[in-house]
Structures are given as structure tokens and as C-alpha cells.
Amino acid sequence: xxxxxxxxxxxxxxxxxxxxxxxxxxxxxxxxxxxxxxxxxxxxxxxxxxxxxxxxxxxxxxxxxxxxx
Amino acid sequence: xxxxxxxxxxxxxxxxxxxxxxxxxxxxxxxxxxxxxxxxxxxxxxxxxxxxxxxxxxxxxxxxxxxxxxxxxxxxxxxxxxxxxxxxxxxxxxxxxxxxxxxxxxxxxxxxxxxxxxxxxxxxxxxxxxxxxxxxxxxxxxxxxxxxxxxxxxxxxxxxxxxxxxxxxxxxxxxxxxxxxxxxxxxxxxxxxxxxxxx
Numbered sequence: 001x002x003x004x005x006x007x008x009x010x011x012x013x014x015x016x017x018x019x020x021x022x023x024x025x026x027x028x029x030x031x032x033x034x035x036x037x038x039x040x041x042x043x044x045x046x047x048x049x050x051x052x053x054x055x056x057x058x059x060x061x062x063x064x065x066x067x068x069x
Numbered sequence: 070x071x072x073x074x075x076x077x078x079x080x081x082x083x084x085x086x087x088x089x090x091x092x093x094x095x096x097x098x099x100x101x102x103x104x105x106x107x108x109x110x111x112x113x114x115x116x117x118x119x120x121x122x123x124x125x126x127x128x129x130x131x132x133x134x135x136x137x138x139x140x141x142x143x144x145x146x147x148x149x150x151x152x153x154x155x156x157x158x159x160x161x162x163x164x165x166x167x168x169x170x171x172x173x174x175x176x177x178x179x180x181x182x183x184x185x186x187x188x189x190x191x192x193x194x195x196x197x198x199x200x201x202x203x204x205x206x207x208x209x210x211x212x213x214x215x216x217x218x219x220x221x222x223x224x225x226x227x228x229x230x231x232x233x234x235x236x237x238x239x240x241x242x243x244x245x246x247x248x249x250x251x252x253x254x255x256x257x258x259x260x261x262x263x264x265x266x267x268x
Contacts, residue, residue: 002199003206004226010203012113015120019112022130026108026137030101 088153092144104141111154112137115161118222122165122215132168136161151233158227159237162219166238169215193253198225205264212259217252224249 012019052058086094086106095103115136119129139160147156198221201209210218223229223237235245 002225003201003203004199004222006203007206007210008114008117008226011117011120015113015116018126018130019116019133022112022116022134022137023108025134029134029138030104030141 089149092147092153096145107140108137111157115157118158118161119165121210121222122162122219123168124211128168132161132164136164139164154227155229155233158223158229159233162223162237166219192250193257195225195253198253198256201260205260209256209260209263212263213252213255216248217255220245220248220252221256 088107088110091103091107094100095107112133116129116133119132119136120126123129123132136157140157143160147153151159198206210221213221220234220238223234229237231242231245231249234240235242238245238248240248
């Protein structure tokens with residue numbers, strides 16, 4: 001192993017604590033992202049349907065209901 | 070079920086899975102446990118590089134956090150043409166170089182012909198750099214300009230090819246060879262000034 005690699009290993013060991021603390025922040029970011037994408041998943045289609053109905057279009061589910069009647 | 074495997078993933082199995090397999094598994098399942106293994110493997114190395122280039126612990130922490138989030142968000146873009154480590158390091162180097170450019174902290178990052186006068190000097194042997202004692206290596210790397218430090222870390226620490234370095238820095242292979250030559254000369258000169266004067 002060359003000394004550049006040894007230096008890398010020494011630094012990894014020396015700053016282990018910084019990196020572990022960072023993981024907590026990154027987990028927080030990941031949770032926020034997860035919540036945001038869940039909200040988008042839940043409500044995005046409803047928002048699109050709302051925009052479609054506002055512009056005078058027919059929402060697919062409504063159209064099916066009307067056909068069955 | 071996958072969540073039950075997390076403790077296992079964190080121990081024995083994680084050591085046997087290659088980076089590329091981990092990326093594939095993460096993209097298929099979106100299970101955070103796979104990303105955690107990648108984090109464990111690379112966060113220390115990324116932090117070390119950021120610290121070495123930015124010279125500030127708090128900036129290196131912010132940079133590592135941003136780089137890890139970039140990796141997470143762009144994992145699907147990893148094509149597998151290069152090693153995963155090369156891909157990760159290219160994101161890290163690009164982030165730090167952009168950061169330094171924005172701060173204009175170190176002109177050597179963006180002034181290519183800064184060391185023109187060094188060209189006339191003798192080529193420095195690789196073995197000299199590879200055999201320098203770790204403590205001295207750390208000191209000299211801190212002393213030399215960021216541009217030189219970056220290229221030396223890419224070549225000798227990350228073992229990137231000239232082509233890979235050229236791809237990251239957006240330079241031709243001949244330009245990269247010249248930059249490496251200059252960085253080695255700068256390293257040697259700084260080493261001589263720092264240690265030979267003490268004798």
C-alpha cells in the first residue's frame with residue numbers, strides 16, 4: 001500500500017466521529033425527502049384531476065362512472 | 070422482510086457485496102440499508118478529500134453532506150462504465166473544485182499555466198512521492214496549491230487513469246500529463262524547501 005493510501009486510512013480513522021455525526025443529518029434529509037415524495041404520491045394525482053376539471057375536461061374515473069350508468 | 074435483513078447487511082454480507090451490486094439492489098428496492106453500506110464505505114474517504122481540498126472542517130462536513138445527497142439522488146445515473154468509486158470521487162472533486170472557484174480561494178484551481186517555469190526542471194520520480202513518510206506527505210499536501218493537491222490525490226490515492234482524470238477536469242490527456250508533471254515538481258520543491266532547509 002502506498003503512503004497516499006495510508007494517509008487516507010489515517011484520516012478516515014481520525015475523522016470517524018465527524019462522519020458519524022453527519023450520518024444523523026443525512027438521515028434527517030432522507031426522511032424529509034421520503035415524507036415529501038409520499039405527499040406528492042398521495043396528492044399529485046388529485047391536483048392534476050382538479051386542474052383538468054377546472055379546465056373543462058373529464059376525469060377518467062368520472063367518465064367510467066357515467067358510462068356504467 | 071428486507072428490513073429484517075438490515076442488521077445482517079450491516080455486518081457480514083455487506084463486506085461481500087460489490088459497490089455495483091449495492092447500487093443495483095438499492096435502485097431495485099430503494100431500501101436505505103443498501104445506501105447505509107455505501108455511506109459506511111465512502112463517507113470517510115469523501116470527508117478526507119473534502120477536508121484536504123477545502124482545508125476547513127465545517128466546510129468539509131457541509132460538502133460531504135451535499136456530496137452524499139447528490140450520490141443518493143443521482144444513483145440511477147451511474148452507468149457502470151467506470152468504477153463506482155471513480156464515479157463517487159468525480160462528484161466529490163467536481164463539488165470541491167466548484168466550491169473553491171466560487172470562493173476564489175485558490176487561483177491555482179482555475180489558472181492552468183500557473184507553474185509554467187517549472188516545466189524546465191527535471192521530472193520527479195513516482196517512487197519519491199510514494200515513499201515519503203505519511204506525516205511529511207500530509208504536511209506537503211497542505212502546503213501545495215489545491216490544483217496540484219487535487220491531481221496528486223486523483224493519481225496516487227484514487228489510482229485514476231489519465232483518461233478518467235481528464236474526464237473529471239475536462240482536459241485532454243496531454244494536458245493532464247503536464248499537470249501531473251508540474252504537480253510533482255511543485256511537491257518536490259515544497260518538500261525540499263520544508264525539510265532540507267532544516268538540515
